Amino acid sequence: MRKLLVLLFGLWFAINLQAQTDAEPSVWSHQVNKISDTEYELVFKGQIMEGWHVYSQYTAEGGSLPSEFTFEGAGKDYELVGKTEESETIKEYSDIFEVEETFFKGEAIFTQKIKLLKQDVRQITVNLFYQICKEVCIPKDELFQVSLDGDSFVAEDKQVDAASMTKAAALKLNLKNKHLLNQGDLSEAKEKSGLWMIFGLGFLGGLIALLTPCVFPMIPLTVSFFTKQSGQKTKGITNAILYGFFIVLIYFLLSLPFHLFDSIDSQILNTIATNIWLNLLFFLIFIFFAFSFFGYYELTLPSSWANKMDSASTKVGGFLGIFFMALTLAIVSFSCTGPILGGLLGSTTLAEGNVATNLSAGMVGFGLALALPFALFALFPAWLNSLPKSGGWMTTVKVVLGFLELAFAFKFLSNADLVGNWGIFKREIFLGIWIVLFVLLALYLFGFFRFPHDGPKQKLSVGRRFVGVLSAAFGVYLILGTFNFTNLKILSGFAPPDFYSITKSENDCPLGLDCFKDFEEGVAYAQEKNKPILLDFTGWACVNCRKMEENVWSDSKVYPLIKDEYVLISLYVDDRKELPQGEQFDFQYESGRIKNIATIGQKWGTFQTINFNAASQPYYVLLSPNLEVLNDAVQYTDVEAYADWLRSGLEKYQLSMNK
Known part of the structure; x- marks a missing residue:
């Protein structure tokens, strides 16, 4: 349990970790020094990548996890002579755990003397559990097969043949001035701004989700419940703020599994942006999301989940009851928030930096946007009177989102085509599809056609006309860009590159x-x-x-x-x-x-x-x-x-x- 808590703390502070492909943050080796016929000195040496650190065996309790050695057969085949000694360490106070921690940087050396109890023992198995950290902490195990005769031990069954070794050696460059x-x-500010951009996208997605039929009608009902049912105004405000905090927490927790995947293999999530089949899968998922927004079917989690959470909130009461209320909102609103969260996941796979960290930033932004109205309206209940009434405009919001989901879907199809070098989904074809989508959106907003869940036909509102004009204008902009009358720099990274063109092959x-x-x-x-x-x-x-x-x-x-x-x-x-x-x-x-x-x-x-x-x-x-x-x-x-x-x-x- 303690290991899990430490890992979660590390994940929370992982805001700048750059994913590494196959380059291990630490590389371990061992050697044996013979002292006598029965005594040996075992030395375990770790080279630690710059920026990372490994914790000492003797770091303070209550802080990060210490390194731990397990000597198999100790006490039976051989005995340990004294404690495992360590090379030079660094001590630093941790604000997170409020203890002074001890760790290695650059290099870690552990030395353990042993004395044989059986003369025929020639090989010893040693396991090292340790944490290697760079704002995020990754738990790792290192297995050493130590030969007392000095023979080498190959950990993997698979052997690299001579031809492969020659080709691999050719990849290694003899670079001069590599330290430069x-x-x-130059990239640091951009990377930080990229994380804030993802947070902003998540916040914007949360604001849009607020305007959907699944969430908007719940705002006055929930705020009224807290302000009127709590007995005291102060307690009602406190409960509403706590309710908002739990909403943010729930959406943040949804991103944690992606961090766990990332700690196993830092490129698991990044492959989404480059794997053909995953891009095709995302394309189909976004098409599915879009048609749910168009009203042809509804995405819902099992109703039993919401019923159980609602029942738990009533029975438990207190802080835990408020948490279950927030969880009920997340489940009930999934039909509207699910596709938006899917879009958020898609945008993080296309952004620069660590995908799991980006997703956490986006999820926190999304949850914060959902939570703010409940806290603000509890503090200023008179504002409830200024809220617009629920109505057909919320259905229009869902349809607009449906068209945006379709546009996003074709980005993933474009990725698959580019990575696969199919030569089918060229720039002009991609832009042509987007032109059709935004023209159709404009026609819908101007009332030329309708979807199954649209209510009775009414006079077009000013807002609907305005968005319709924007959509039509964007369609015209795309047409001009397709025929090179203007550049499409605002679409950089979304549309296929300019050279991936029918006319510039x-x-x-x-x-x-x-x-x-x-x-x-x-x-x-x-x-x-x-x-x-x-x-x-x-x-x-x-x-x-x-x-x-x-x-x-x-x-x-x-x-x-x-x-x-x-x-x-x-x-x-x-x-x-x-x-x-x-x-x-x-x-x-x-x-x-x-x-x-x-x-x-x-x-x-x-x-x-x-x-x-x-x-x-x-x-x-x-x-x-x-x-x-x-x-x-x-x-x-x-x-x-x-x-x-x-x-x-x-x-x-x-x-x-x-x-």
């Missing part, structure tokens, strides 16, 4: 630039032309990659630099094309894990991880033709910063040439 890669911070590089899709070919060309390299780790389904290309690369301060001064090498880490059979191989990471490299994306994703210790896209590196790092690596940033970065790299390259 981690000195930049001769060049599949961004903005018509010349680029290489193979690293070695690009380096050879750079050496021939004596030009520096812009190494671009990107993805077909990477939203922020498209934003950078269409908003930053296209700028007059940036485009000429890339076009004329650099050799562009774009490596797509989500490319699902299979490598030729002769180029496929097994790659063994330092942790001992073996991964089969069968696709182009797997090759370049592994290439990025082992050389640059990074997994996110976009990720840009400036190199000289002889693989000298010219500047810090950057990710999603703005025009000015990116242009300065390119110019700085070019100046350093020219200086090195003049030496």
Whole structure:
């Protein structure tokens, strides 16, 4: 139970953790020092990635979990001589647990002396349980098979053949000035703003959910219950605020399973944005959500769940009773909130950064927007009189949401097409579908057709006409953009890239630039032309990659630099094309894990991880033709910063040439 609580605390504070692909945050090894025929010294050494830390065996109780060794056979085959000794540690007070914690950074070394009780014992099994933390804490187990004779022990049954080892070795670059890669911070502000953007999207989704028939009528009823049934005004306000807090808590708790998945494999959630079948599944789910908003059927959780929660709130009473009331609201309103939450999940998979963290931020924003009215109207009950009456306008809100769900659905279908390189869902086709959707939405709002759950036909309201005009205007904007009368920069990352076009099939590089899709070919060309390299780790389904290309690369301060001064090498880490059979191989990471490299994306994703210790896209590196790092690596940033970065790299390259 304590381990679970510590993990949950870590998840709550995980706001900046960058997902890592296959690069373990710690790598362990062991050695044996023979003291005598019966005495040995066992040394366990962990190399800890920068920014992470591992807790000592002797960290204070009541804080984070200590490291724990289990020596199998101790007391029977051998005995432990003294305590397990540790290398230098760091002590720091924890505001979370209010204790002074002890931990390792950079390196952890544990030393344990043993004395044999049986002379024939030649191998010892040792298990290490530990937490490795970087704002979020991941519990891990390390198994050591220690040979007292000094023989090596292979943990995995699978062996890497010589051909695979040769291909794997070719991926490792001999980079010069590699220390420069981690000195930049151009992306930090963008990453933080991205998290706030997801929170804002969640908050906006919650505000929209408030306007639906499942939630809006419950506001005055619930507030009246708390203010009138509690006996005292102060108690009623307190209960309403507590009710709102529990709403936020419930939606935050819904995101926790995604953190647990993420702690097992940090890329489980990120694969949603690049896996063909998952994108197709999301496409079908969003179509299903859309038609529920159109009134053809209703999504509901089992009514027995709501009945049980409602009954529990009455029986239990007090704080727990209010919690069950909030849970009842979440269940009853699912038919309206479910599709919106589905859209929130979809948007987090397309955003930069840790998907689980993004989802938590969005869920908290969503819950906060739902909770605020209950607290505010309890504090100011006179405001209830200004609330509009329930009516047909709420059905209109659901239909508008249905059209937005359809538009979002085709984004996932576009992802599948891009990653699969099908060449079917080109930019013009995608835009054509969106044009049809927003024109249909405008026609609906102007009353040209109706859906099954629409009430009697009434005079169009000012608000409905206004949204209809906006929808029609957006449709016209899309038409102009399709025929290149205007740019569609506000759709950067949503529509397929400009080069993925019916009319521009001769060049599949961004903005018509010349680029290489193979690293070695690009380096050879750079050496021939004596030009520096812009190494671009990107993805077909990477939203922020498209934003950078269409908003930053296209700028007059940036485009000429890339076009004329650099050799562009774009490596797509989500490319699902299979490598030729002769180029496929097994790659063994330092942790001992073996991964089969069968696709182009797997090759370049592994290439990025082992050389640059990074997994996110976009990720840009400036190199000289002889693989000298010219500047810090950057990710999603703005025009000015990116242009300065390119110019700085070019100046350093020219200086090195003049030496």
